[in-house]
Amino acid sequence: MEASILALTIELEYNRAVEEDQIKKQLGKHPIGKKLLATGAGIPQIKEALNDRLKEDQIKRKLLELPIGRKLMDKGCSIQQIQKAARELDQKSKNDQFRKKLTGRLIGKELIDRGFKPSQIKEAADVQLMTLKEASIKKKLQGHPIGKKLLAAGFETSEIMKAAAERDEELKKEAKLKEKLQNHPIGKKLLSTGLAIPRIMEEVNKRFARLTKRQTTVSADRQEAQMKELDQESSRTSTTSKRSSNPNRERTDSHVRNQKATTDTSPSKTYSERSWTKPQSKPSDSANWRTQAYQELQRQTNRGLAWPNKRR
Structure with missing residues (x-):
């Protein structure tokens, strides 16, 4: 087990080293990459620096498209300073808009006169709004038997609403399945x-x-x-091929026995030899060669010619 872990670690380190070499070769072809490599920084730091440089270039292009951004760039402001100023301006604009809305209301105007910041007023308003929403949800749940039981059990309104939404999704899926089953x-x-x-x-x-x-x-x-x-x-094909490979073996053996048994030149012997030694047709010459051979053997047996040594 330890050997396999060690082998895997070595393989990963080797792959990482190969990847770093490839990245270094690519960076060596770029002016900025050469400068970063000369600093002795590692590949992760070089990647981070390149990403930061790309982001700065994108921000510069956007700032140069705006009159205010161009002015700040001409003054020698850095990208970080310009971004900070932009965030402050954006927040100030939002506060001004919110202040205008608050001054149109009696409570908002009173809070501003008391020295509350717009962000503090907004935070308090959000809390009050959430409280009102929760009260409205509780009122609805009290009118439902299951909701009433869950509230009495100590469940929060957010948990109850989440469970209700999940159950609603389940009911929708069941309705679709029911429609399919009906068909x-x-x-x-x-x-x-x-x-x-x-x-x-x-x-x-x-x-x-x-x-x-x-x-x-x-x-x-x-x-x-x-x-x-x-x-x-x-299996049948193999048996048939074996039989057809030497169809005249049995006849040849019988003919050899006849030759060894006697040298008789009687008409019956001569006839028997003639009938057995005549050229035999090949299996391909006739489709029923087995039947013909059997009939010939039967005729000679009946006439007493097939077995010349048999005593009559």
């Missing part, structure tokens, strides 16, 4: 039994799994039967 005969039957949608989907999945398993089993049995049939066909 299917089996689904319609299962719906008529009064089962819940999740239970119906579980039953449908079970039936589908059984059907798939049955089809797989039938396919496997059919494949096994085909393999057996092919084996039998191969």
